[in-house]
Amino acid sequence: MKLKTIIIGSGFSSLSASCYLAQAGYDVTILEKNTTVGGRARQLKRDGFTFDLGPSWYWMPDVFERFFSDFNTKPSNFYHLEKLNPAYEVYFGKNDSIRIEDTLEKICAAFEEEEKGSSIKLRKFIANAEDNYNVAIKDLVYKPGVSPLELVNTKTIKKIGQFFSNIKRDVRKEFKNDRLIKILEFPVLFLGAKPSDTPSFYSFMNYADFGLGTWHPDGGMYSIIQAMETLAKRLGVTIKTNENVVKIHVEGKEAKKAITENGEYEGDIILSGADYHHSETLLDTKYRQYSENYWSKKTFAPSSLLFYVGFDKKIENVSHHTLFFDVDFDAHAHVIYDKASWPKEPLFYANFPSKTDPAAAPEGKEAGFFLIPIAPGLEDTPELREQYFDIIMERFQEITQQNIIKHVIFKESFCVNDFVKDYNSYKGNAYGMANTLLQTAFLRPNLKSKKVTNLYFTGQLTVPGPGVPPALISGKLVAELISKHQPNTHENTI
DSSP states (O other), X not given: OOOEEEEEOXXXXXXXHHHHHHHTTOEEEEEOSSSSSOTTSOEEEETTEEEESSOOOBOOHXXXXXXXXXXXXXXXXXXXXXXXXXXXXXXXXTTEEEEEOSSHHHHHHHHHHHSTTHHHHHHHHHHHHHHHHHHIIIIITTSOSSOGGGGOSTTGGGGGGXXXXXXXXXXXXHOOOHHHHHHHHGGGGGGTSOGGGSBGGGGHHHIIIIITOOEEETTOTHHHHHHHHHHHHHTTOEEEXXXXXXEEEXXXXXXXXXXXXXXXXXXXXXXXXXXHHHHHHTSOGGGOSXXXXXHHTSOBOOEEEEEEEEESSOOOSOOSEEEEOOSOHHHHHHHHHTSOSOOSSOOEEEEOGGGTOGGGSOTTOEEEEEEEEEOTTOOOOHXXXXXXXXXXXXXXXXXXXXXOGGGEEEEEEEOHHHHHHHHOOGGGOSSOBOOOGGGSGGGSOOSBOSSSTTEEEOSXXXXXXXXXXXXXXXXXXXXXHHHHHXXXXXXXXX
């Protein structure tokens, strides 16, 4: 008999886990609360425009290659990738931007133009970041976070000092140009913490940026979800949408079934890829590992105020990915992480997928995705959303020297309340739990429940952390744990 596994949620980590478990011979059913699969990586289509609702950066292509190769296939069998040039553009003021292009040589030239001698420092910094990347990918991130001993080997022991310094200190020790500092500190925002709270070891994100580049899958990030859904179904996974799980039923110390608004699903194993905090609220209190006090003390990555905008003309003077760092970077970080309030002068990010992918917007028009990082748990009202839309549109017009407000066909917004409603996200966070020193590896919430023998978790609140590539890895790690602790009767192994 195949062991029956019920997976709650259908985001990247859940789909990843489902593929590995099905390959190992488990009988896998995914229960998704929304009408489509993908979790936070859903898609919005309106009036001929197409938007990724969630992740929009394709970094670390080697992780995607490794995932698909585990199933004797490759990404190119499902979607086409284009390396972006420029990878992204950073604005610092009116008609004042730096383009980060598609090779380290070009990036060094851009740095040298900003600060004489900086290209030499950059090469040294990226060489160290590449070494960290190789250690991270080969020796750390594919570990299940069960023991601190996972972190100890001949390679990692040499890096120990980098866990007790931070990105901000390292960058500012070498670079004095404020614009270059902002560019080098930007990638760790994907890890959900301030550069001053992110261990130096995580400079490997700079190698992911400058060394591996920024890519775009045709059709957007949702193409990856569709590829994984196709793969999962080929492997025999059953996917049920509109199945909102309201309770995990436990008898003794064993999870017996997931109860949805529509019915009950019995399983030998229950795996939740939904928000970890929410998943535990589906249990009776005595079966929860972590208290409300535990969660309240953790450092969470930001939430976001997002706008999906259709324009009736092409937008000029911007790249596919465009960052607006024309205001104080540290001040915005302070209101996210220290003050937990709405920023007076927000940094923001704009994404124009139709610059690369013509299918993202009707001919002659442009799809625009705008993001303001904000603290989780903030008050979220229609009035505040409108206020901040006006702020960033006015700044956008001034900085890029064009009128766009009168060319808006429609806009849709997504913020804290939506993250809670659609994804049961703790305090409406967008990216999970930050990778600070005390929230790394075995110090993150466990993949396996300590109180329920056959209950497991995956996703951005557990190992290895926030981001799409880590989500793919998290699914693999939890599938390996399940295969180890709840071995299937079939011969197949992961």
